Amino acid sequence: MPRPRPHRPTRPPKALRPLRFPLSAALAAVLLTLSAPPDTAKAAENGEWSVHPVSSALGGRPYFHLAAGPGATLADRATVTNKTAAPLSFRLYAADAYNTERDGGFAVRTLGERQRGIGAWARPGRERITVPARGSVTVPFTLTVPEDAEPGDHAGALVALDERIAPAGGSVAVGVRRAVGARIHLRVSGPAVSALSVEDVAVRPDRPLLPGTGESRALISYTLHNRGNTTLAPKVVLTARGLFGRTLLTRDAAGVPAELLPRQKVRLTERWRGAPQAEWGEIRLTATARDVRESAGARYVAVPWLPAVALALLAAGGALAIRLRRRTRRPRTA
Secondary structure (H helix, E strand, C coil): CCCCCCCCCCCCCHHHCCCCCCHHHHEEEEEEEECCCCCCCCCEECCCEEEEECCECCECCCCEEEEECCCCEEEEEEEEEECCCCCEEEEEEEEEEEECCCCCCEEECCCCCCCCCHHHHEEECCCEEEECCCCEEEEEEEEECCCCCCCEEEEEEEEEEEEEEEECCCCCCCEEEEEEEEEEEEEECCCCCCCEEEEEEEEEEECCCCCCCCCCEEEEEEEEEECCCCCECCEEEEEEECHHHCEEEEEECCCCCCCECCCCEEEEEEEEECCCCCEEEEEEEEEEECCEEEEEEEEEEECCHHHHHHHHHHHHHHHHHHHHHHHHHCCCCC
């Protein structure tokens, strides 16, 4: 007689098991709003709170613009304003800035990332604050430049982070934290070197099989690299030339970052609609900024594939026919 099996509770189907995410998994992104570029006098805000420098006697400042030598300590103040009808609590911290790889936008490191520049040198007077409804709180901060700091420009931000995790919506169980940061631009005294390069230019044509049956396009990709120690506002001009130096295209490249920080490089793309379907030439990108001008290019070869393959097959067939005919005309030896 078989022994009865011990009763084991049945597990719910996999699709019905509750999903549990640790904090690090639930936090999928930090939505950070930064102050506008230096030529735009507007404080950083997201509609609910803002972060901006305390106004000076000369007027409002949309961002911190500081200058010091190695070993110096600077003191300044920032104001966090709550625009909602309920109190809000924030975590304050300083962060390094960088250019994003996707589009070269201005971004800053998160709280958990390692800080090497502004994020390591600046310290707010209070790490956590609660701002009353429709009110403001002013917090002092200090920035100490190390003795071995590299001369030139250093960028970062003073960030007010809402540590609450808000659901992002949709079917994926993720959440986001929101933050607002006021930019900090620091110039450390010493030799200022501006250097810019265009690297790794690549051209990928996209043509129809038969000429005239569709639109021909080309995707041009390149890397813009700030090799100096100053922040640059680059401009890139795209030029395409065909056989005998004919100019096929000349225009300003789109999507170039307004600020390219020192030692940063970004991969950018440019789409050329209406590119020639049969051409041999060169694509050249020329980048200019303050006191610098550099360019790089790549070959552009456009050949209609179907006609080219047909001609190649005809040529191969003709060569084979001639070879066979010559073999049949040879006299046979005993």
